[in-house]
Every structure is written in structure tokens, then in C-alpha cells.
Amino acid sequence: TQLLEQSPQFLSIQEGENLTVYCNSSSVFSSLQWYRQEPGEGPVLLVTVVTGGEVKKLKRLTFQFGDARKDSSLHITAAQPGDTGLYLCAGGWGDMRFGAGTRLTVKP
């Protein structure tokens, strides 16, 4: 059973557009992580959010942790083809659980 639900499942946009993907849970997490996975590779950690309401920025990517620490969002500004990939959120530790991911395609 997936404890983390991600939406949308698929997203295809043009270069230059903005987008937001979501990660929601009924459980409270002490932290959430966002990973990006490219074809043929393992997931790579982008960011960890630990405090309710926290906002972290990584260049054109903005991550937010919900006040209740049950949800998180990832916003990408002016998407580029290099942003294409599978975006995964994960929570917990030890028995870390992953969402099913949002598969993003950015077309040039």
C-alpha cells in the first residue's frame, strides 16, 4: 500500500512553462525527500524538507512542506528539456516509502 500519493501521474509540457506536482499523505512525516530519476539510472536526491511550512529553492525548483507535514509540492519555473524525468517523493526513514512518481516530459 502506497502511503504517499503523487499527482499528476504524467505531465507533458512545453519548454518555458511552469508546473507544480504534489505529494500527499494521510500520515505525518518527520521529513520528506524529493528525488529525480532519469531513464536507466537510480533516483538522485534533490532536497529534504523537515519543518512544517518550510520552503526550499534549488535554482528553478521550489519545494514546500505542508504545515501539517503530510504533504509537499514541487514547483518548476520555466521548465527545460533537461528537467524531464520521474519525480519521486519519499517519507520516513529506515522503512522509507516512495510515492509512485510523476513522470514529467518537457518538450523543446
Next chain:
Amino acid sequence: DAGVIQSPRHEVTEMGQEVTLRCKPISGHDYLFWYRQTMMRGLELLIYFNNNVPIDDSGMPEDRFSAKMPNASFSTLKIQPSEPRDSAVYFCASITSGRVNEQFFGPGTRLTVL
């Protein structure tokens, strides 16, 4: 620095055969995780070790699956006998207890069981 190393990168085998996947974690990392990824089920945790000791194997799907970590620099995941439904990408990841939120994944082993 070398990341997590997995071998082989690709494995094709026939149903009933034994399959052994290998992982070398990042040096100094004291936790090692095995995951399986499929389109249907996403990324699932199978088992994890701390200081070479299995801590939680509740994700191992069946007795056909077994994992060992004989030392801090090597782990294996074995499937015997393999079945077509075991076809997936298997990932190994490691972390250090000093930074538990940062998992480093290997490139994965793509297993196809015919």
C-alpha cells in the same frame, strides 16, 4: 568518489534459474537498502541492513528471495528459483547514520526472467 556499485547492470535468465545481484555501498555508509521498481508497483523496499545486520525484511516478497551482507562493502540479493513476475529493476542504496535522509542509489540491475 565512487558511488554505489551494482552488478550486473542487465540480467536475462530463464524461469527456474538462480539469480544473484550484487551491491557495493559507498565506503563508510552503515546502512544498505535493496529496492525493486516496476511500473505497476513503483519503488518498493525489500530489505535493509545496518552494520551488516538485516533490520527489516518485511518487504521481501517470498522465501525465494534472500539477501546477505557478509561485510561492510558487499551485499547480495538472490532469487531462487526465479519467475517471470520477478522481472523488474533492482536498486541498492546506502546511507550514513550521520545523514539519514540522504540515500544514494546505485544504477540498478534490470532483471528479465523469461
